[in-house]
Amino acid sequence: MHNGKLKPYRPPVWLRNGHIQSVWPTLFRKVSLPGVEAEILATDDNDELHLDWYRQGSDRLAIVSHGLEGHSRRPYVLGLARALMADGWDVLAWNFRSCGGRMNHQPRFYHSGATADLNAVVGRALSEAYDNVFLSGFSMGGNLTLLYLAEQGERVNSRISGAVTYSVPLDLAGSADVLALPSRRIYMQRFLNDLQVKMREKSEKFPDLIDVSGFERIRNFHEFDNRYTAPLHGFRDANEYWEQCSALFRLADIRVPALVVNAADDPFLSARCYPQSRRALGHHVRMEVPDWGGHVGFVQHARDGLYWSERRALGFVRQSL
Template sequence: MPILASSYRPPRFLANGYLQSILPTLFRRLDDAHLTRERIDTDDGDFLDLDWSCQGSDTLVIVSHGLEGHSRRPYVLGTVREANRNGWDALAWNFRSCSGEMNRLPRMYHSGATDDLHRVVLHALTRGYRAIHLVGYSMGGNLSLVYTGREAHLLPEAVKSVAAFSVPCDLRSSAFQLAKWQNRIFMWRFLKDLRVKMADKAQRFPGRVTLKGYDDMSSFQEFDDRYTAPLHGFRDAEDYWHQSSSLRYLHQIRIPALLVNARNDPFLSPACFPVDIARQHPSLTLEMPDSGGHVGFIRRTPDQTYWMEQRAMAFIRSAHTVTADTLEKQPQTA
């Protein structure tokens, strides 16, 4: 599809990608009192915590958070609020280890763990929803795109669209992007947060996890080589990145899909802007605002409504007009 011109314009003096990435985390606050938590068991002896905000609709928006995020982050709550304002139910789910309680197994979550997202979708269908729309941010956006592409053969018919924002489509190049000196504050924060979890894993699973040398690590290549890959069945970081990058699976997506990556996102490499793929794809819309940062897209409003959440809802509304029959008649890309 054609590359879409973006309507997003940053507030004055807030166009910088680093400011857009940092300020929402520091200053944006939204109420989470309307969420109701449910815990579901997984078939491998673990659990997932789901936070619901329901209005009795037959349409559900499922929101997937980013790396070391959770269902109560402002961008997730903002998306839940906008879904409710449109009359839809919303479900914000927590990746394993991210709900405030450590999960039971050595494994946690990763960018290609589509099995858990599939569990959430199937569980939601038991409530009778006729339409499900996926919205994901950063890692959650990559996960949502991998799910709708790589696992297209498993996708229930009720899943009608996917919208993803600030997505590291190519995990390898994004890992090296974050390792650059100008991004050291982000890398330090991720490794600091993950250290707490790996310390817990090392205490409970001493034969599989160790903290030895952790404080000498400074990149995702080191972290993924030591922890992500062996705990989740990958050979090494390179194998993990290769198998879990949504860039590989975009061409397999057969439902309306939106990918929004800001050109000044400090986390993203040039490979995360798949212009050539989007131009040839029958159902993928690529939008590249000049500004927005990483999961930023700040907009000054009295109730702290941000552009990206409204953009996701607008895309979902438009997806209602696209039928499965229309997509099947369009040419497929290789």
């Protein structure tokens, strides 16, 4: 920290590359957090969500939402959880349906606008005696967090004190276009490989609803979301899904302090994922665009093991309280 304020993110020269930033933590970062308590939360539609609690008797709780095809024990989730715990918070990290190594029971899985699931998790958190609940999310989990807060609007629970989000595809259609570029093929293929395994498992359980023949011909999210995400979650097509679930169009409805940190070199985001106007952001959302950081990167080699994004989160959380 510097004069109580965090310096802008300036990584070493070799990390000033969005692709290296995006891949580095996945390959080289190890974070372990002892003392996890697993809980299975039943949903209203006979499904379940898997939660990881890290409790140390605090009166403040942070809820962490992971990204697309991520899970609650990814290094970026645990890194933020560890930083928040050192700052006196309890943490609740949760898994979207079908994530974390356990397939869910219903034909539906997760999507960028599945706010009912986040609402169930928040409700579970508020049933405990916490004075403050803070939300955080990475990538798709960031979009979900912001969309949830926008939908809550004026009705937002008075114990929810704010949110911090990173690498958020606020414009889902634009981000799908970016990931469809030939230069992003390596990322797209990795997502599709993971999703193919899940859809195969689902098609065995629900053969009348889910057909995986020809899946290997799917090349991008336009095709995947049109074929699977949209129909399984009640949308007409991918475009309707993206339009209804992009937090971009709802940011001005948010009524608690919320921070969006999107790196300028993020290889997943479209130009519209960086709104700057007060009209788009509303009065409670703050947009920060560091030059570097990639997608859920913000790598920092520090003695305490914290990444820059975790330091920024702590600063924003303290300010919001």
